[in-house]
Amino acid sequence: MHKEFLMGNEAIALGAIAAGVNLVSGYPGTPSSEVLETVAKRRTSDIYVEWSVNEKTAMEVASGAAYTGARCMVTMKQVGLNVASDPLMSLEYIGVKGGMVVLVADDPGPVSSQTEQDTRCFAAFSKLPCFDPSDPQEAYEMVQEAFEYSEQYGTPVFFRPTTRVCHGYASITVKDETEYQPHRFEGFVKDTGRWVIFPRLSYQNHIKIEARNVKLAEDFSRYSRNRIYPACERNQKLKKGVVSGGISFTYAIETLEQLGMARLFKVSTPHPFPEQLALEFLDGLEEVLCIEELDPVLERELNYLCGKHHLPVKIYGKLTGHVKNAGENSRDSVQNDLVQFLGADAGGSPGNPDPPALPARPPVLCAGCPHRASFYAVKTAMKGRKTVFCGDIGCYTLGNAIPLDMVDTCLCMGAGLGIAQGIGHMEPDTACFAFVGDSTFFASAVTGVINAVYNQANMTLIILDNSTTAMTGHQPHPGTGQTMMGEIVQKINIESVLRGIGLTVVETVNPLDYQASLECVKQTADEPGVKAIIFKSPCIALTRPSGSMTVDSRKCTGCRKCIRELGCPALILSEGRVCIDSSLCTGCSLCAQICPAGAICSPKGCTPCPACAVCSPKGRTPDPAGEADASGNNSSCPADDACHLADQGGVHNE
Amino acid sequence: MNKNIILCGVGGQGTVLASKLIAAAAMKKDLPVMSAETIGMAQRGGSVFSHIRIGEGLHSPMIAEGTADVILGFEPGEAVRMLPYLKDGGQVIVSSRGIMPVTAALSGTPYQSGEMISYLKTRTDHLLVIDTEKACRELGSSRVLNMLLLGAAIHSGALGLTDTEIKEVIKERVPEKYHNINFRALEYTHSL
Numbered sequence: 150m151h152k153e154f155l156m157g158n159e160a161i162a163l164g165a166i167a168a169g170v171n172l173v174s175g176y177p178g179t180p181s182s183e184v185l186e187t188v189a190k191r192r193t194s195d196i197y198v199e200w201s202v203n204e205k206t207a208m209e210v211a212s213g214a215a216y217t218g219a220r221c222m223v224t225m226k227q228v229g230l231n232v233a234s235d236p237l238m239s240l241e242y243i244g245v246k247g248g249m250v251v252l253v254a255d256d257p258g259p260v261s262s263q264t265e266q267d268t269r270c271f272a273a274f275s276k277l278p279c280f281d282p283s284d285p286q287e288a289y290e291m292v293q294e295a296f297e298y299s300e301q302y303g304t305p306v307f308f309r310p311t312t313r314v315c316h317g318y319a320s321i322t323v324k325d326e327t328e329y330q331p332h333r334f335e336g337f338v339k340d341t342g343r344w345v346i347f348p349r350l351s352y353q354n355h356i357k358i359e360a361r362n363v364k365l366a367e368d369f370s371r372y373s374r375n376r377i378y379p380a381c382e383r384n385q386k387l388k389k390g391v392v393s394g395g396i397s398f399t400y401a402i403e404t405l406e407q408l409g410m411a412r413l414f415k416v417s418t419p420h421p422f423p424e425q426l427a428l429e430f431l432d433g434l435e436e437v438l439c440i441e442e443l444d445p446v447l448e449r450e451l452n453y454l455c456g457k458h459h460l461p462v463k464i465y466g467k468l469t470g471h472v473k474n475a476g477e478n479s480r481d482s483v484q485n486d487l488v489q490f491l492g493a494d495a496g497g498s499p500g501n502p503d504p505p506a507l508p509a510r511p512p513v514l515c516a517g518c519p520h521r522a523s524f525y526a527v528k529t530a531m532k533g534r535k536t537v538f539c540g541d542i543g544c545y546t547l548g549n550a551i552p553l554d555m556v557d558t559c560l561c562m563g564a565g566l567g568i569a570q571g572i573g574h575m576e577p578d579t580a581c582f583a584f585v586g587d588s589t590f591f592a593s594a595v596t597g598v599i600n601a602v603y604n605q606a607n608m609t610l611i612i613l614d615n616s617t618t619a620m621t622g623h624q625p626h627p628g629t630g631q632t633m634m635g636e637i638v639q640k641i642n643i644e645s646v647l648r649g650i651g652l653t654v655v656e657t658v659n660p661l662d663y664q665a666s667l668e669c670v671k672q673t674a675d676e677p678g679v680k681a682i683i684f685k686s687p688c689i690a691l692t693r694p695s696g697s698m699t700v701d702s703r704k705c706t707g708c709r710k711c712i713r714e715l716g717c718p719a720l721i722l723s724e725g726r727v728c729i730d731s732s733l734c735t736g737c738s739l740c741a742q743i744c745p746a747g748a749i750c751s752p753k754g755c756t757p758c759p760a761c762a763v764c765s766p767k768g769r770t771p772d773p774a775g776e777a778d779a780s781g782n783n784s785s786c787p788a789d790d791a792c793h794l795a796d797q798g799g800v801h802n803e
Numbered sequence: 804m805n806k807n808i809i810l811c812g813v814g815g816q817g818t819v820l821a822s823k824l825i826a827a828a829a830m831k832k833d834l835p836v837m838s839a840e841t842i843g844m845a846q847r848g849g850s851v852f853s854h855i856r857i858g859e860g861l862h863s864p865m866i867a868e869g870t871a872d873v874i875l876g877f878e879p880g881e882a883v884r885m886l887p888y889l890k891d892g893g894q895v896i897v898s899s900r901g902i903m904p905v906t907a908a909l910s911g912t913p914y915q916s917g918e919m920i921s922y923l924k925t926r927t928d929h930l931l932v933i934d935t936e937k938a939c940r941e942l943g944s945s946r947v948l949n950m951l952l953l954g955a956a957i958h959s960g961a962l963g964l965t966d967t968e969i970k971e972v973i974k975e976r977v978p979e980k981y982h983n984i985n986f987r988a989l990e991y992t993h994s995l
């Protein structure tokens with residue numbers, strides 16, 4: 150055993166490795182991505198790991214492995230589970246031979262997702278057991294136990310941390326490599342009565358699953374991580390109780406350790422619910438407050454129990470308006486809810502009396518991001534025309550911000566294609582565009598293109614190809630030619646895929662060449678049928694900046710077109726003048742290409758404005774500390790710039 | 804020793820490394836550490852924070868309002884945003900340089916960071932404002948903001964860590980060619 154400072158997701162990965170996991174598959178999505186990445190980084194030689202093309206495929210790959218008796222884990226974020234639900238729902242009827250952990254990270258808030266769906270509800274729906282860890286140490290141990298339960302009961306199990314557990318860090322105790330338990334397995338044994346789903350088999354297995362979950366609920370009542378806290382039970386005559394799980398439990402126990410006025414029940418397995426233990430908890434109580442995020446899962450279970458056993462206990466929570474029913478809990482919101490419930494004395498902080506107006510800092514596309522150039526070219530080319538711009542999930546969703554304002558719709562991964570077709574069928578006079586990133590293209594847009602071609606849609610597909618899955622932290626995908634096993638493989642070429650489907654107009658252009666891009670859009674958009682433009686330019690986090698641009702103060706007329714139309718964060722106002730922040734500018738030259746006065750150029754050729762130092766060529770001094778070394782470790786601002794770009798998370802993917 | 808430490812700023816300013824160094828230094832002293840930080844979309848030029856908690860008996864990585872021993876503000880407005888977390892008598896260390904949000908450039912109403920510093924002065928007696936622009940010029944690097952603030956925090960005694968302890972972990976985690984500049988930045992505020 151030794152200590153490490155680990156992120157929750159890293160702890161889960163090491164836990165799985167310690168449990169002898171043989172295969173890990175998944176699809177990137179904040180807040181889950183670091184689990185698979187850590188397995189890839191820290192794996193022992195006999196572990197296979199892959200980023201699959203999407204969650205459905207990842208689930209199927211893991212299922213196959215589990216059929217052989219291997220231990221496997223599949224990772225995704227909560228909306229990814231929607232994609233993977235088809236194989237999973239059926240898999241539960243078939244069952245598994247090797248332990249299978251389905252890691253689904255939920256995102257209360259939501260911080261970087263489209264929905265606030267609750268995987269605990271999906272567990273009840275799909276009948277899978279569900280584990281809900283509260284902190285990195287618990288997550289590390291619990292994932293190992295989850296493999297045991299999975300194998301013992303022959304079912305895949307959910308492991309569902311939430312954002313703050315996934316991304317929280319703690320110094321935790323982990324096993325040394327020598328203590329890892331290698332998992333040996335038998336291999337696939339043919340048995341059509343077991344592995345081939347048919348209505349009759351489903352019926353028989355349904356009966357078994359229901360019986361199993363009753364047994365599992367009893368088992369979970371004895372599971373040490375479902376626990377009633379005697380530490381908080383100094384007074385046996387307590388009439389009030391609190392039930393919680395996940396990160397909310399940590400907020401609740403910290404508050405109750407101070408207030409000490411309630412019995413506390415930690416539920417680590419929301420499904421199947423540990424009924425017996427819950428009855429012990431309820432015994433003698435008059436009122437219970439349920440502190441949980443997303444859906445009122447624990448609250449409904451307790452209400453059900455009270456009804457079933459005619460218990461005179463009042464259950465409060467989201468359903469009764471005592472806890473807010475949307476958004477994430479915080480350390481302070483839970484404290485406030487508990488103080489209210491217990492009628493305790495609210496100390497509290499004075500807060501910020503009369504603060505000055507704080508600047509809003511919405512996320513924006515990075516300075517020099519090629520997506521900005523792509524959006525700007527389409528926007529300018531289509532000016533004055535009736536258009537709809539259907540966006541998708543990835544960094545480029547940020548194209549919705551002013552001044553670009555180029556995302557009219559965004560729904561889920563790959564949806565922009567279908568939506569553009571639907572709008573086009575209803576409004577034939579609208580020029581319909583769908584924007585999709587390279588990773589999203591492979592994950593879920595290919596079928597949409599086939600549909601468009603087959604059904605004679607009239608639309609322009611814009612592929613924003615930056616050669617990576619940028620938003621979730623730069624994972625490789627089929628177009629990058631790298632795998633998580635470290636192999637260099639043949640790149641799948643997007644243009645060939647599109648031509649293979651039957652598109653005849655497929656243009657590839659560098660978005661940072663403004664004139665060429667503009668011409669390309671103008672010509673392509675008016676072609677009949679389905680046509681595609683691939684804007685190809687790597688994400689700025691993958692390339693070295695070519696040096697900052699500066700504004701020539703003699704030539705700049707102060708029209709502010711650059712700021713007004715591009716919204717690049719490197720273009721700033723300093724003492725009323727337009728300047729370029731040399732620490733942000735990548736030298737993409739987009740602003741230089743659109744400046745009507747030709748006032749923006751590379752530093753050598755111009756007279757910088759004397760007002761401030763930001764855009765002086767000296768602003769970007771050869772910086773002894775600032776240059777990233779070859780490993781991408783930027784040192785004295787150290788790591789942060791490199792690391793900040795590397796672990797930007799995001800929605801679902803890209 | 805129990806410490807609640809908040810680092811806050813704008814994405815890309817170096818808060819992540821600074822918080823990792825603090826955590827590593829505390830772990831070297833066999834102290835339990837928990838932390839939480841902004842990860843995700845908000846990192847793109849958005850407001851970012853790290854909560855670091857050091858000491859026994861912790862459950863949550865998040866700090867409760869009114870309980871932070873120290874706030875390291877990499878940007879004045881962001882320090883104001885985090886102020887409700889500061890405990891009575893807590894220490895604030897802040898860089899004087901404001902970072903204008905894109906929205907301010909677009910609307911043409913520059914945001915005044917001086918106002919933020921004035922407000923901080925009215926709210927706490929333990930305020931240390933570092934002229935980081937001047938310091939970066941003198942040190943010849945624009946990328947040492949985190950070391951300047953970290954050094955000031957150590958010097959104020961609010962972290963419960965020493966120069967030597969932080970230098971140890973820098974030596975382990977940062978390539979050697981950058982040690983010198985980082986150490987000079989770390990010590991810079993000691994001579995003020």
Ligand code: SF4
Pocket residue numbers: 516517518698715717718719720729733734735736737738739740741
């Ligand atoms: S060249 Fe212009 S548009 Fe490109 S990053 Fe620099 S300031 Fe922004």
Ligand code: SF4
Pocket residue numbers: 700704705706707708709710711712727743744745746747748749
């Ligand atoms: S577009 Fe050119 S002339 Fe107009 S403000 Fe920007 S740099 Fe100056």
